[in-house]
Amino acid sequence: MRALLAMWVGWRFYFARQSNRFISFISFASTAGIALGVAVLIVVLSAMNGFEKELEQRLLGVVSHGELIGVNEPIHQWQSIVADANKVPGIVAAAPFVRMQGLVQKVGGFQGITVLGIDVDSEDKVSNIKQFMSAESWQSLAQQGSNNIVLGKGLAKSLDLKVGQSLSLYMPNINSRSQSKIGAAKSYRFVVSGIFELGGELDMSTAYIPMQYAAKILKLGDSVTGVRIKVDDVFAAPRLIRDLGYSQQQYVYISDWTRTQGHLYQDIQLVRMVMYLVLALVIAVACFNIVSTLVMAVRDKQSEIAILLTMGMKKASVMLIFIVQGAFNGVLGCAIGGVLGTIIAxxxxxxxxxIESLFGIQLLSADVYFIDFLPSQLKGGDVVTVIALAFVMSVIATLYPAWKASQTPPARALAGR
Structure with a gap:
């Protein structure tokens, strides 16, 4: 009953503060600061979740989790590596590939690209690149003897190429014994049979061709450049790929996604931690305004506090009155910030x-970032954590002013009335 009385009085004091405009302004500032901090923190965490999701589903869905590449020579018995990989718990699938590096001509010069020769039946098990191109484009890569090539959207745009047009790829002449001579290169003609769109840096530098045709260009016969590995847990990839590589008879280079794309994941986690800390401090500063609000409210309500104490109200109940009064600021700020942040996220x-369309700008460039759009993934756990953090900080901010209110001498306060 006493707690309900204290909460009711705190509620009345909360609205009675409107009689003092300065206190009302500071109270409004603290509520607005908490709401802004909560909303921004929810939006930032959602953006970080979105980047992490796109890294895992988009980039790591196309970039292999791990690779075994022949040392100084192609891999001849790649079928045995695939068979060994399928026996390792944690490895989902394995697929051969042929990789080539070359130059393509564009307006103003040349551009280096990576050309991957793939077998569509095997590649579909280790990569989801199929999801980012049309069915016709994917089927064109199934024609193993054809010179079809599927380009990234960004690369096709920079080369001003469309489906059906021809493309010349310049590569070092493998028949040349003196590879150090400049100009020892050969041109290979391809027909653009499709375009894939990942929406990032891979669009600007990657192309796909049938694996048999790639092997024919490099005169590999039945050999391949390497074997791509897919695992069920991307964080276990380094260990699984290393164990598989060490078990092979042929010397191979061992590579996994943490060496090529791991910095992206680390950057995302670092930004998440820094932004969480910074915005938590913003909320803490906003909560500090609650202290100012309650200190002035305590001084403004000296006589009322004295009357309550002389009527027999316990000091703990007086503390609860001002804790409730200050907590209302936190509750209101958390509610507004939570709703606003959720809607924006x-x-x-x-x-x-x-914004990009209105101002004619690009927030994320595919030349710099692994995606060219701003992703977002709202998680209920993040919303609850942020709101709980802000509420706890706002309640903590009320403790000292509430304690000072409970120490008010009734006689002195009434004498000065």
Missing amino acids: LNLSAIARG
Whole structure:
């Protein structure tokens, strides 16, 4: 009963503060600061979740989790490596590939690209690149003897190429014994049979061709450049790929995604931690305004506090009155910030596209980032954590002013009335 009385009085004091405009302004500032901090923190965490999701599903869905590449020579018995990989718990699938590096001509000079020769039946098990191109483009890569090539959207745009047009790829002449001579290169003609769109840096530098045709160009016969590995847990990839590589008879280079793309994941986690800390401090500063609000409210309510104490109210109940009064600021700020942050996070990608369209700018360039759009993934756990953090900080901010209120001398306060 006493707790309910204290909460009711705190509620009345919360609205009675409107009589003092300065206190009302500081209280409004603290509520707005908490709401802004909560909303921004929810949006930032959702953006970091989105980047992490796109890294795992988009980039790591196309980039192999691990590779075994022949040392100074192609891999001849790649079928045995695939068979060994399928026996290792944790490895989902393995697929051969042929990799080539070359130059393509564009306006103003040449551009280096990576050409991957793939077998569509095997590649479909280790990569989801099929999801980012049309069915016709994917089927064109199944024609193993053809010179079809599927380009990334960004690469096709920079080369001003469309489906059906020809492309010349310049590579070192493998028949040349003196590879150090400049100009020892040969041109290979391809027909653009499709375009894939990942929406990032891979669009600008990667192309796919049938594996048998790639092996024919490099005169590999039935050999391949390497074997791509897919695992069920990407964080276990280094260990699984290393164990598989050490078990082979042929010397191979061992590579996994942490060496090629691992910095992206580390950067995302670092930014998440730094932003969480910075925005938590913003919320803490906003909560500090609650201290100022309650200190002035205590001084403004000296006589009321004295009357309550002389009527027999316990000091703990007086503390609870001002804790409740200050907590209302936190509750209101958390509610507004939580709703606002959730709405923005759910529509963050659309908002970013609208800003890009309105101002004619590109927030994320495919030349720099692994994706060229702003992703977002809202998690309920993040919303609850942020709101709980802000609420706890706002309650803590009320403790000292509430304690000072409970120490008010009734006689002195009434005498000075």
